[in-house]
Amino acid sequence: MSDNDEIFWNLVDEFIQRANERCDDADPSMVSAALLQAAARFNAFTVAGASVDRKEFTEEIEPSLRYLTNQYRDLLRDNLEDYRENYKVYMRSDEDE
Known part of the structure; x- marks a missing residue:
């Protein structure tokens, strides 16, 4: 396993550990929805950050x-x-x- 693979799987x-912990005080479907929202927001940030300007974005x-x-x-499949x-x-x- 490469260093990048190890970093990836550790992340x-x-x-997942944090999500499982949050299931102690929130419904798993809410945790799932929050993870999806966080992933969408972070991916939008990543795409924007990789763009040189608004036009390219x-x-x-x-x-x-x-x-x-x-x-x-x-991945879901x-x-x-x-x-x-x-x-x-x-x-x-x-x-x-």
Whole structure:
């Protein structure tokens, strides 16, 4: 695993850990919605920050939307498939022990 891969997966784990902690005092669907909003806001910031000016940013809106929504769809599909294959492992309740 490269340094970048390790940094990436550590970040993913940190975000998931924080989301799981927030589920102690907020409904998981609200945590999920907040994560989506945060990702959308941060991605807009990233696209804007990579643009040299407002004109370039405006030109990048549609390609960025396509790229980011396709990425999300693919990642979500992969994770849903993973949960389908491992449902009994991931969703095991304390009653199963």
